[in-house]
Amino acid sequence: MPSGTNLATDPLSSNQRLIVPYTTLWSSENNLPMPIVERHGYGIGYADEIAADRDTYGVLWQRTLSRPREGRPEFGNVHSLRQRRAMRRLLCQVCSEPADRTDDGMLWLLPDYREDWPNWPEGMGNVEPPVCRACVSTSMRLCPKLRKDGGAVIRVREYPIIGVRGLVYASGTRQPVAVEDRTIGFDDPLVRWVRAVGLVRQMLGCRIVPFEELAEPDHQLVVVPQLMEGA
Numbered sequence: 001m002p003s004g005t006n007l008a009t010d011p012l013s014s015n016q017r018l019i020v021p022y023t024t025l026w027s028s029e030n031n032l033p034m035p036i037v038e039r040h041g042y043g044i045g046y047a048d049e050i051a052a053d054r055d056t057y058g059v060l061w062q063r064t065l066s067r068p069r070e071g072r073p074e075f076g077n078v079h080s081l082r083q084r085r086a087m088r089r090l091l092c093q094v095c096s097e098p099a100d101r102t103d104d105g106m107l108w109l110l111p112d113y114r115e116d117w118p119n120w121p122e123g124m125g126n127v128e129p130p131v132c133r134a135c136v137s138t139s140m141r142l143c144p145k146l147r148k149d150g151g152a153v154i155r156v157r158e159y160p161i162i163g164v165r166g167l168v169y170a171s172g173t174r175q176p177v178a179v180e181d182r183t184i185g186f187d188d189p190l191v192r193w194v195r196a197v198g199l200v201r202q203m204l205g206c207r208i209v210p211f212e213e214l215a216e217p218d219h220q221l222v223v224v225p226q227l228m229e230g231a
């Protein structure tokens with residue numbers, strides 16, 4: 001069991017111990033008021049906005065309490081602040097330890113959509129934080145999406161932060177209206193109309209890795225430098 005992984009007992013099946021990924025939202029964390037208003041000539045904001053509601057790019061972020069392990073895990077829903085922290089600092093999205101990096105690149109585990117286009121996932125904007133080696137097999141065993149679609153292990157050489165995933169709003173008669181959930185680059189003017197839920201990195205220099213390769217001893221493991229600014 002990787003250190004840092006949250007264990008919880010599901011009240012509905014008290015004999016079953018659950019592994020709850022670091023970035024998973026808990027039911028006690030999702031009930032903060034977020035009164036969206038239009039900033040004329042600019043985009044959206046909160047009526048009671050504070051500085052912490054925006055990141056260094058000026059993007060508005062979803063508000064979340066930080067109460068991990070309180071209530072029930074909401075699998076499939078992501079805690080935006082923990083996602084942001086894991087993505088910025090390149091921490092494993094499951095156990096929050098540093099993700100795995102070798103000379104070959106950073107390690108990602110994604111649902112396997114390699115049939116979607118040639119060279120998938122080269123160039124893709126990705127909202128999933130990376131993983132450590134220990135959590136690959138755990139995730140493959142326990143994550144319903146990976147069990148359904150299969151998983152692809154990918155080494156990525158370059159992974160710049162390029163934008164956010166979130167809910168895009170448009171100007172409305174009384175207040176802004178939510179339009180669509182999508183990925184938006186920091187260079188897109190629409191980014192001022194988004195309420196972000198996740199940080200997006202672009203996947204460049206990708207190589208899909210056979211699972212067996214991960215099982216081999218790796219002498220080139222390096223420690224991920226913690227140079228990035230905290231989320």
Ligand SMILES: [Zn+2]
Pocket residue numbers: 002092093094095096097131132133134135
């Ligand atoms: Zn891990």
